[in-house]
Amino acid sequence: MYRIGELAQLCEVRTDTLRFYEKHGLLSPSSRTDSGYRIYTEADAERLRFILRAKAVGFTLAEIAELLSIELDKSNWACADVKGLVDDKLANVEAKIAELNHFQLSLQRLSQACCGGPESAEHCSILEALESSTENIRCENHSHTHDDAQFTKTCQDKSAVKNTQEK
Amino acid sequence: MYRIGELAQLCEVRTDTLRFYEKHGLLSPSSRTDSGYRIYTEADAERLRFILRAKAVGFTLAEIAELLSIELDKSNWACADVKGLVDDKLANVEAKIAELNHFQLSLQRLSQACCGGPESAEHCSILEALESSTENIRCENHSHTHDDAQFTKTCQDKSAVKNTQEK
């Protein structure tokens, strides 16, 4: 039997988070004291751990609510249903990874093209790329032309410019 | 010279988005008609394209605002400043990728452990993993024990259960 603060400490969440989960139907205390304090049982704690584990593999709270409803009524669901949720999530995660990989590649190319020195940014390859090239930033049309000339070219005036930079 | 709807169509954004960018200091029309209509010049369109390209490589609008302020005053900034922004973003993106890769791995393991068949979910490996294992879901403590016995085990009752599944 835990009071809200105890359960929170045990599972390393905030009390606010527990109330938030309650409001959203994920976890309600099994009972209340006469004065209205929430009382959580060990089973409640287990349910919370289930939620946290599901969060740890990337499920949103809405998805976790679905998992919990299956969990409470397992015999009326098939493995296929559960696996479906996991596979949908997996596809979802993989799509996000693909997008981020695209960002990563573009950023790497931009970074490599820039000397990164104390020279004036007037001829900075990064800014130039953002000013004009779309194809070379988004690598969506895989043209395979290997024309990364634009990206290996660095800042033109490496010769001292001695600009005072105020940031 | 474009009216808001024309520029929006040209760059494939909503007019609302252009007003939103204006409200947030990213892009203001160069002038207005007597009746108050926004008038965008070709330079404004270029600035919008800069914004959209920066978005395409993963920058947030706040970061883009920073890039734009450099863009407008290039000579007072160094390549190092620009490259710094890109490299910070890159680190940021890579951290997100790492997190998602972790999700992906966990989800793959869960998926592989489950038969995915029409059997009752009463002994579903996925639910069991969420009920009890934390270490096997989060692969944070790289124990390298290769104990994926828990993950290769599939649903126990492949023998017909014939549960009617209502979803």
Place this chain on the structure above:
DNA sequence: CTTGACCTTGGATACAACTCCAAGGTTTAT
């Protein structure tokens, strides 16, 4: 001169997952 397409503004709504706050009640320790 009316219809429809366009434009204006300010403000509301949406999503996710909290986090914080104020005003007040309860429990525990001294």
Place this chain on the structure above:
DNA sequence: ATAAACCTTGGAGTTGTATCCAAGGTCAAG
């Protein structure tokens, strides 16, 4: 008996990126 630490509720705020709406003004065509 009183202070500290806990708890309650309802509601507002956060971050990011828009999207939608209502009430009204403008413009071109027929």
